[in-house]
Every structure is written in structure tokens, then in C-alpha cells.
Amino acid sequence: MNDRKPPTSSALSGIKIVDLTSVIFGPYASLVLADYGAEVIKVESLQGDSTRYTGPAYQEGLSAVFLGANRNKKSIAIDIKTPEGLMILQRLLEDADVFMHSIRPQKLKKLGLDPATLTQHAPGLIYAALLGYGSKGSYSGMPAYDDIIQGLSGIPELMHKQSGAIRYLPIIAADKTCALTAAHAILAALFQRERDGRGQVVEVPMFESMVSYVLLEHLYGRHLADKDLDAGYVRVLSEWRRPYQTTDGHICMMPYTDEHWRRFFTCSGNPGRAEDPKFQSIAARTQNINQLYELTGSIVKAHSTAHWLQFCQEQEIPAARVNTLNELERDPHLQSAGFFSELMDQGHRYRFTGNPVTLSNSKVTVKMPPRLGENTVEILSALGYSNQKINDLCRQHVIKDAGQTTYA
Template sequence: MSYDLLNGVRVLDLTAVVVGPAATWRLGQYGAEIIKVENPEGDLMRGLGGLSPTGQHAGAYLHLNRGKRNICLDLKAAGAPEVMTRLVAWADVIVANMRPKALTKLGLDADTIRTKHPDKIYCLLTGYGSDGPYGGFPTYDSVVQGAVGLPGLSLARDGEPRYVPLLICDHVVGEIAAGAIMAALLNRHRTGAGVTLEVPMFETMATMVLQEHLAAQSFDPPVGPYGDQRLLSPYNKPIKTKDGYIAVTINTDPQVKAFLIATGRTKIAADPRFASVAARAVNVAEWFEIRGAALDDKTTDEWLALFRATDLAAMPIHSIESLSHDPHLTAVGLMTQEVHPTEGASSVLRSSILVNGTVLDRRSSSAPKGWHSAEVLEELGFSVLEAKAMFEQGTAIAG
């Protein structure tokens, strides 16, 4: 049985790079129909995301733009406003991550659209909230990582600031934006009214960091320093084994006792400094030094067998290469192969979410630039001659 939870919902995608495409990708995974509008230069991520057979579908672009039809338009050309007027009328949801000034100039800002169409849901993804002093500043994932203190956390723990080697802010904020859009769709179903959403990357990620690391400073007066001292411990890292590394997390008192006995530290198991959650919180530095000490007398596989026998949470440390061949991911079919229309054989990642035990349907390949331009123009009511004129004038580009 197929589950299209957002069947019938139409999304106009005015986004590029990662944060916006991540949000609309998620909506597409749930069954929404998406039309992505791309400028003649193309989404920066087509090339910025790395190598590809044609140079037009970097891996990240390939994965983030599945299930979207693509129309290529020069939004500054004379005929483009009429195309956009019809696309806006077609859509239930408009998602944009262009700068607000550029959207206003094109007449594609929330106020302009929702004045004409109060039932539309308009979601603007920004770097910083428009009402604050940073509003309108340009940004990218690494800049937001720095602004919210992620490299600062590495500095506090490891003595050197480092970015998370993943576009973590883009992905997280994109997912949160998709959730906000779905809440707005539920509200519209109940009330008939649209809403304007703004999802700023800085504030969204700052909230996540502070939820963890405001910590003892959350109280007035404070009861301790900033930062979750467990997470900031230099010993909070993968544990060295005889032939690699292993990830182990132990939190409850029974888990701690089982871990200490399994690793031959029976005397420590009786130490009152580590005998309870409260005691370990007081002695967090000493506890994490013990917990993070090397286990280099056994291999990773030997430790995994031992820990799993006592029901402890433990996994090997994957490399990027080994993750794509993980036996569990292979068994559940997270990644398969397909033939892309221009790139040939390519890997496909399905949604990780199951509905009533059923995997959500895989969506169509990410489309080459302008692949659906003629098809979309026809559906919007433009005649063959009108579409031909747009292509000849460069207003629209066909794939």
C-alpha cells in the first residue's frame, strides 16, 4: 500500500543550495507535488556539491532535489511575472530562501503574495530573523555554525575550534521548516486561513545549542557554569580499541555497573563517587575520564559482542565509506541504485520514515535544469506558441 500523507498539496519551491531544498525534499517525501523554479545559472549546489558525470548533478543536489519538477526561468525577463503569477495561484505553499529585498523587488515576498492570496502558506528561510540587527545579512552553514558557537564547543573541549563536517545547520533548519509548514497546513485545514512563516537559521540553531549548554546557567541564581560538562569533557569521544574505535554511551546506574564489570573495573563500580546519576554529575570530570579510557586489550568486534550481551548501547565508529555499506542499512534498503536521465547509474536514498510499517514511496530523480519547463507552462495554460516565444526570448529554458 502506498502512503502519500501530503497528497494534493502543491509546493512552489523558490529555494537553492541546501536549507530550502532540504525542507521541500521532506515535503516531497510525504507526497507533496513540488515545482522548483531555477534561474538560468542554475542552483549553486549543482556544482558546489562536488563532482558528477556531467558537472550538473553533484551528489548533494541529486539527493536533496528528488521528487521535484523543474522549470527554469529568468525571473527578471519580461514574461516571467505572468508565469510566476500562475505558479503562485497553483501553489498551496510557497517556500523561499532568497534575500527578502530580492523577493520584494520581484513581487514574490510574503506580503505581496498573501495580500492577493490570504489562504497561501508562505515560508521564508532566512539566515537571521528579519526584525533583528543581523536581518538581511548573507550567510552559509559554516557561518551559522560559528555564530551559534558550534566551533566554540570544540574549542572548549578539544582546544581548537572546528566546524561540524556536515551542513548540519542547513539540514536541521530545513527539517524544522518542513515541520512548521505541515503545522500550517493542518491549521489551514481547520480554519481555511494561510500563514506567513519565517524560519531563521541563527535563532533556530541557537535555541538548540542553548537547550543543551545553557545548562546550570538556566537558573537564577546560576547553580554552575555554562555548558553540559559531560558533552564538554575531552574524554567524551570514541573509545580506542585494539583495532579501531567504538562508541559507547552509558547513563543509568545499571548500565554503568554493567559497563564497569564488563571492562574489569569492579572496584570502581563500588566507588560512591560514581554509584548514582547524581554522584556522577558532581564528579563528571573524573567519571568521563574513566568512561573514555582506552579499551585496547580487545578488538572492536569483541567489545561489541560483550556490550550487546549486557544490553549496552554500543556501535563501531564508521567511516564515510563503511557507512554506505553498513549491513543494517543494506538490509532495510536505505540506499539503492537507479538510472538518472543524464548522470547514468546513481545511488538513491529513500526516506527513513515508515508509515504503518511501509516505506514511503521513492520519488522521481532530481531533474536536470528546465527538464519540465514545457510541461509546466502547458499546465499553467500557456499555448504552444506562447511557450515557444518564452524559450526563444530566454524567459524560460528547456532541459
């Protein structure tokens, strides 16, 4: 085709995203988009996103959790509860491609940020509402955080079934999973706009998203609506599903196919088990999963981790050592792939993970997460505000500039 647009340096170059979200759900979603090259303008209160103060820090406002979710972005600090602050946000949205927010629906109309108002003036806008619950459900408007959504979506029960203890996953699983859902939903809306020129309202509810995630495998017998079978995929709920103990540590080993299991039993000196009908097919193994995993554990614990890694390599059985969190930076694959990067900023050395996705025609260099209000002056100047007006807004506590610069 001769009408192709000229190449760009990154996949989302030229896309402007105004991000009025905080904590992890929204910021992780906009991080994905920033890593693809979108200009993400993080709109913060004058106090900043709460994660700016969560965890260790060299400098106040750049704490660990904030660093993890906000690289490659800009920050403008505005009090949108003031008329002048709200006007700044509305002017920012005039040429935005995407507006992301996590404000509960009942507050939107008062601020003039409801979908009907904004999309009426900007028909090409992708309006992304990142919510706890879908607007049509009975929980709509209720507050939601990761722990709440994990509990509602059944995760503590899964933990109890496997371990006997009621607990959450020790990761911010709901926020991060739903963030990825939000990112791909926004990308889908942008792609559709490329074809028909129209924006649209995108609603990403945490509860529904997380239930969809959990039930992909765990709806299980409930898929068969005419049978009264239980939910829960029995293999992953087995109390014996864990890294196998060796004589000197642990190993993750995953014989999966019929051939894997035949090789494992035969070559480990247990040929009789390879012929046992309980273990010869995936259907039979699933029915006898606790016995299978317990038996495997008793075999593995007789030798060292190095022995089993070598064994699995020879038998072409998937296996790996168990990394601690601190060891991940030294993992040979991640090192050779250049997954981690380091930046110097004001005499301090910072370490970041990279975008796990590579696109052959898209390059984005990792940039430091912004200080609170770091880009306030830059953004307001681009909107046509004079230095005097910016200075006045600073004095009136409508905006905050990272440097608190005074303009003549």
C-alpha cells in the same frame, strides 16, 4: 466518521509547493515534503542552483550535492527578473498551497513577492520565508550561510572547549537542522489550514533556529537565572567523549544508567570502581565526567573491538562499531531496511538515501532529481501557454527547457 476523504497514495498528495530556494537550507526542507508526496516545483534561474555544479557528476548539472537534496522534484527555469518571467511565477502561485523562498526581505517588495501582496490575492497560501535572521531582529536582511550561522550560534566555541581547536562541525549542520525546522513548520501551517481554511506567513530564521538547537542542552546552568552559572553541558564537552580505542580499532560504547556502569565495572574486572561514590549516580558521574571517561578508555583499550561488542551485548550495554562513510552502504541494518536505492538514468547508475520515515498508508517512489528546466514545458503548458509562446520565451531567454526544444 462518514465524511472522511478517500484515501490517497501519499501523505501530501495534492499539495503543490513552489520552491524558490537554493543551496541546502530550502532544498532540504522541500525534499522532506517531496518525500511525503507533495508536488515540489523547484524554480531556478537560467543558470540553475549552484549545487548543480558542486561535486562529482556523470552529467553537467547533476552533481553530487544537488543529487542529495533534490530527488522527487520538478524543475522550471525562469528569469524572474524579467516581467514575463515574474508573471510566470505569479501564475504558478495562483493555485499553490505553499510558497517557499530564501530571498532577503529588502528585495521582495520590488518583485511583488512580499507576504502582504501575495497573501492578499491568495488567502489560503502558506507563505514560508526561509531567512538568515528573523525580520524583527537587528541582523534582519544580512546574508547568511552555514559557516556564518555555525559561528554565531556558538559551535566553534563548543569545538574549542572539547578539542582545543576552533572549527566548524564537518557537516552542513546549520542548513540541514534549520531545513528540518522549516519542514515541520510548513507541515504545522498546512495542518492548521485544514482546520480553519486560512493560510499564513511562516518565518524560519536560521540563526534563531540554530541557537535553539544548540542551547537545548548547552544553556545548562544559564537556565537558573538567579545563579551565575556557565552554559555548556559538561558531559558532552568532555575531551574524553570520543569512541574508545580498542586493541584493533574503536568502539562506541555508552553505559548510561547506574546499572549500566555497575555492570561495566564489575564484569570488566573492576568491582571497586562500581562502589566508588564518584561513579554511583548520574549526578556524581556528571561532576567527575573527565575522570570517568578517561578511566573507561584505559579499560577498553586492553581488548579487541569484537570482545567489547560481545561484552556489551551480554551486559545489555548500548554499543556499536564505528562506521566509515563509505561503509554505511554495507551496514547490515541499513541494507536489510532497504535504506539505499539505485536508479538508472541515461545509462548511468545513481545511488540515493531513502526517506528515513515510514508511514504505513503513504508510499512515494524515489525519482531522479530533475535536470535544469526539465519540467518547464510541462508546467507552462499546464498554465495555458501555447507551444509558440513557449518557443518565444525560450528565444528571449526568459525560460530554459532542459532539451532546448523548438516548438512550431
